[in-house]
Amino acid sequence: GERLDFRTSKQRLLVVANRLPVSAVRHGEDSWQLEMSVGGLVTALLGVKEFDTRWIGWAGVNVPDEIGQKALAKALDEKLMQRCIPVFLDEEVVHQYYNGYCNNILWPLFHYIGLPQEDRLATTRSFQSQFDAYKKANQLFADVVNEHYEEGDVVWCHDYHLMFLPKCLKERNSKMKVGWFLHTPFPSSEIHRMLPSRLELLRSVLAADLVGHFVSACTRILGLEGTPEGVEDQGKLTRIAAFPVGIDSERFIKALELPEVQDHMKVLKQRFAGRKVMLGVDRLDMIKGIPQKILAFEKFLEENPNWCNKVVLLQIAVPTRTDVPEYQKLTSQVHEIVGRINGRFGSLTAVPIHHLDRSLDFHELCALYAVTDVALVTSLRDGMNLVSYEYVACQESKKGVLILSEFAGAAQSLGAGAILVNPWNVTEVASSIGYALNMPADEREKRHHHNFKHVISHTAQEWAATFVSELNVTIVEAQLRTRQ
Ligand code: ADP
Ligand code: G6P
Numbered sequence: 001g002e003r004l005d006f007r008t009s010k011q012r013l014l015v016v017a018n019r020l021p022v023s024a025v026r027h028g029e030d031s032w033q034l035e036m037s038v039g040g041l042v043t044a045l046l047g048v049k050e051f052d053t054r055w056i057g058w059a060g061v062n063v064p065d066e067i068g069q070k071a072l073a074k075a076l077d078e079k080l081m082q083r084c085i086p087v088f089l090d091e092e093v094v095h096q097y098y099n100g101y102c103n104n105i106l107w108p109l110f111h112y113i114g115l116p117q118e119d120r121l122a123t124t125r126s127f128q129s130q131f132d133a134y135k136k137a138n139q140l141f142a143d144v145v146n147e148h149y150e151e152g153d154v155v156w157c158h159d160y161h162l163m164f165l166p167k168c169l170k171e172r173n174s175k176m177k178v179g180w181f182l183h184t185p186f187p188s189s190e191i192h193r194m195l196p197s198r199l200e201l202l203r204s205v206l207a208a209d210l211v212g213h214f215v216s217a218c219t220r221i222l223g224l225e226g227t228p229e230g231v232e233d234q235g236k237l238t239r240i241a242a243f244p245v246g247i248d249s250e251r252f253i254k255a256l257e258l259p260e261v262q263d264h265m266k267v268l269k270q271r272f273a274g275r276k277v278m279l280g281v282d283r284l285d286m287i288k289g290i291p292q293k294i295l296a297f298e299k300f301l302e303e304n305p306n307w308c309n310k311v312v313l314l315q316i317a318v319p320t321r322t323d324v325p326e327y328q329k330l331t332s333q334v335h336e337i338v339g340r341i342n343g344r345f346g347s348l349t350a351v352p353i354h355h356l357d358r359s360l361d362f363h364e365l366c367a368l369y370a371v372t373d374v375a376l377v378t379s380l381r382d383g384m385n386l387v388s389y390e391y392v393a394c395q396e397s398k399k400g401v402l403i404l405s406e407f408a409g410a411a412q413s414l415g416a417g418a419i420l421v422n423p424w425n426v427t428e429v430a431s432s433i434g435y436a437l438n439m440p441a442d443e444r445e446k447r448h449h450h451n452f453k454h455v456i457s458h459t460a461q462e463w464a465a466t467f468v469s470e471l472n473v474t475i476v477e478a479q480l481r482t483r484q
Helices: 040-046 066-079 091-110 125-148 165-172 198-205 215-221 249-255 259-271 290-303 325-345 362-371 386-393 410-414 426-437 441-457 460-483
Strands: 012-019 022-026 032-036 052-058 083-086 154-158 177-181 230-233 236-240 276-283 311-318 353-356 374-377 401-405 419-421
Touching: 012 040, 012 125, 022 066, 032 066, 040 386, 040 460, 052 125, 066 083, 091 125, 125 165, 154 165, 154 460, 165 177, 165 198, 177 460, 236 460, 249 362, 249 386, 249 441, 259 362, 276 290, 276 362, 276 386, 276 426, 290 311, 290 325, 290 426, 325 353, 362 386, 374 386, 374 426, 386 401, 386 410, 386 441, 401 410, 401 426, 401 441, 410 441, 419 426
Parallel strands: 012 052, 012 154, 052 083, 154 177, 276 311, 276 374, 311 353, 374 401, 401 419
Antiparallel strands: 022 032, 230 236
């Protein structure tokens, strides 16, 4: 029948995500400095505009005292256009829930890396205590949602940190409109079924009315029938559909006109005059394939000595989740490889790799995206990868080449314009680098045009509008069904 469309009215939206768009750093008892958080979730959600939004999340800091908590809540509320409401998690919960269950167990599992060795043997005590902390943290998020919820609100839960939240919310208020969206890949059922808490986690998500994806795990692990509508579990239908995320492309395109961005561009062009510049921008995460990328660049230099002083790789890798041992190991591994290659191919005046362990501010980032010749995205697995979208958005005048991993979600959308590579195949990536550096202008233009069209028409706002509209429709349809 006819589809209902709710896009016209200004819907109140409670976004719930582990991460707030700003993270806090303490300066004294009641004074806080707020810094932008880094990551695709924040980038996508910041691009969502046409709702009356509250954003509930963790400010990335332990605040044990009440004075500090009140001051931080106020600072957040004053500073941001989208109002932010902090969830306070104590140090032990953060350790077990965020460092442990989320980033040491779910993250590597969902990206096909598997479970960490010590948890692979059995459901050890540490696994169980981390799962308990995970559930406890999800309950704390639910408490804050309940405090701020008003009838008619759409509650949109995000990512692998909050898979238990739909259940917590629905148990307290079955009428609440609850959606859940996963920003990471959802692994095949053969991978997911390794997880000791596999059933409980899936069932909790299915308490939501609308879910981002993962039909196959529901059908294979829970043994449920998948239908075009979604899945039905114990008489309750959960609608499941795919909603590809995007960026606020206009924000990037407009930024390129700003004088400070133009200044950065000028400086960068002078600094690298006479050389082609390849760019990597990633959180320093094992799923980004940074060592593989750098080794492929080394192979390219090895095979093409004539390029040695004519190309530079800028790798901007912001440290992330630094309390998790796997991430610490990765940092030293990357530093070692970069040092070795620069020692091998550098000269007195230039080195082939500039590696920075830091984040760039928005203006610097836009300038870099705009002046570089090739972007190198070599994720071993990635939900979407918004860096690839940002690069394309900033390349209207230069028409640079995107080398993109076939294991990033973006390969589905930007595959026709990008050079797709298997990041594990160092030989293939090395030859793609050569192909990209030598690509004639007309081919670059054609490829870029294809991707640019996609990036500007599949925005973050469109993503959110579709999800929320679909959630509202799902609820109305469910009401109609029960009345029949
Ligand atoms: P992920 O969510 O896994 O980090 P995405 O590519 O989807 O991957 O999103 C990363 C976001 O974080 C992008 O918006 C990108 O601009 C930002 N980002 C990543 N690394 C840096 C960095 N070194 N400096 C500034 N921003 C960064
Ligand atoms: C990915 C995850 C997000 C997360 C981001 C940054 O994009 O999907 O949920 O916010 O990485 O990671 P962090 O652990 O710093 O929040």
